[in-house]
Amino acid sequence: MTVLTGVRVVELSHERGAFAGKLLADMGADVIVAEPPDGSALRRWGPFVDDVPDPERSLAWWHYNTSKRGVVIDLDGAAGRERFRRLVARADLVLECEDPGRLAGLGIDYADLVREGLVWVSITPFGRAQPGRADLATDLTVLAAGGPVWSCGYDDHALPPIRGGGFQGYNIACHYAVMSALTALLWRGVSGEGQLVDVSMHAAANVTTEMASYNYLVQGTTVQRQTGRHALETLSLPSQVRCADGRYVNTGVPPRQPKEYAGLLRWLRELGVADQFPEAVFLEMGAQRDFIDLSKIGQDDEVTAIFAAGREALNFAASRLSAYDFFVGCQRAGMPVGAIYAPEEAFEDPHFVARGFPTPVEHPELGRTIRYPGAPYRFEKTPWRIGRRAPRLGEHDAEVFGEASTPRR
């Protein structure tokens, strides 16, 4: 029994919204994901298990459909639409990402199937009533037109701006879809009423740009991208450093408080390299002060030297350590820095392993137990969990409809 146990969700499988269904299913909702007879398009996305392309071996399908049950529904046929109506009739929530107008054209949209208490969450590229070619939206186009891409990239503007990896354009919309679904369910618990929720992926990207949007809204300025740090109207100092093992770290905000200078100096001494760092004397001065007035940088020689020494000490330590040793050592010395991990490095890191992040899931057909990405949050009483591996095509037709389907393979 966990938070959403007993909440029945019907999801029309789509790359745009599969992650939202997973977030609900991993918290206990009974999510029935409906695929067309030839399977969800996600099943054709790689990578595949052992690099063998097969609709049952798609890791994209596996990841985004944990804890769900799966059925086949052919919305282009009358019998399939009847199946969909039957499912919706006993659902608490519908999650769909069809291009605006498609379901209405088939007579199975919210307006056709509405009943007391039904919550219907629709994720579309631009919103249900906005202009734009929904059929041509992809993760790349959403992030480019929606603002995030403008802020990401390199100091060298001859290089293109960069789209961050991992389908974040879809993820952003899915987060808002889940927040919406839960808010609507809470209201239903109070009032008994359901409603239609219209999620715009484009709008979601637009309000996920931090200062790029609100600096423009408030003062009309345009931020400019810089390597590895916040896009701003003016250039800031670099914050990524290459360590002795060739990997990068983010050195964060340079030390500013006396206790940070003291911690940094103590750490350099522990490492036995303090005497090789010529500016160590300025760290000592910083540590001995009661207060360091940063507004005096550039005016007061001593403050300027202390601040510069703090920055330089981080670069110095990084040049002598691996990224991991720099990260852990510098954090223990009291400064917020981070190793720039590849995802698999974080997945194997002792902290994430100790928190139980890698989550084993049985795949009996393959005789394998696979480690999946784990919980985004830790509930004391109603834990996140992966209830089952993603469904095989039509796996739950019989138990859901009382009859098996005939998937086209």
Added chain:
Amino acid sequence: MTPKALGQLRICDFTGQLAGAGATKWLAAFGAEVIRIEDPVKQGTWDILRMLPPFVDERRGVDFGGGFNNHNVEKHGITLNLRTEKGRELLYEIVKRSDVVAENFAAGVLAKMGLSYERMKQLRPDIIYVSNCGFGHRGPYASFKTWGPIVQAVSGLTFTSGLPDREPAGWGYSYMDHTGACYMAIAILLALLHRQRTGEGQWVDLSCTDAGLTLHGPALLDWSVNGRPLRRPGSPHSNRSEQPARAPHGIYPAAGDDEWVAIACRSDAEWQALAGVVGEPWAQGPRFAALAGRLAAQDELDARLAGWTRGREKAATVAALAAAGVPAAPVAKPAERIDGDPATSGFGLWPTVRHSKMGDVRVDGLPVHFSKTDWELRRGGPCLGEHTEAVLGRLLGLSPDDVAKLRAEGVV
């Protein structure tokens, strides 16, 4: 009047910056009474956004931070000196009348102040208490400090944004502050649903690095199943689409200064349509007709396509490609997507709020609409202590004289 979806809820809000304040902004927009508790001694500057740009004019100070206003619309703000016994007592009375305590201090900070979940639960047994920090409250790095870019570095998001054989480009903003706020809101809403169904409260430990690490999806399974790391030669190349395998897929130069256009060909048919629009000899013929041929020569394909896009306005390229059925989009600059895009203005995405000192300011709205209980943002973020008297009066029955006395004693 539109009913408020969360109008029955009161939130005792210790959050700050974006990673926390963004979560309670969602709740406030749907009508929850969110009461920010701030420190009168430090003038609320634990939330540094109170002081930081952008600014509407030349005025500066704790009531003029534009980012703070953006993330704290519709909330109430009170000051309480929690170092004093009286201040803690007042807080306890507020907690007794609250549904949720939300906080994003470093792990353990609130507990040290005598405000742990266990203590709050004694005051109100069904309290929901959501803690949000960089590495969570348990584990070897629980004491480590973070802000957005550090979370992004450690959770793999920085690494997966970039070009091969260069340092990571990363995210040019605190993407994980936005996303941490979303997960915090989800956690609060889930815990509220559980309480609605069972009457039980609980504590939630939200670690932003955990949340960030969930966002790589299939790539992490490629590691755990196939042993293929993302750190390998040629990887990442994040404007491309390795999985699903697509080409051409990238961001290409357009006419003008720092102008770019994104193009994403999903199929051979879309390639044929693109080749038709391009109309140049290199794009015709069998060489690039099938995906395998395009993937095998991606560098050349990208260079040739860039040669075609470079001389054209991005809007013209997007229009021509859309007409042919090829996914394309401008890399939009803030002005273009905020003041020049009917899909955002028509959605009502940039509402104007009234701030007590700044006046009328536009802010980020919410990217959703509800047919019956839609969100509403009208009031700006609270000035420091703006609602101390009103909230203590309404909630605890204190008179203005009582509050004046507390003020004289340094409690508020």
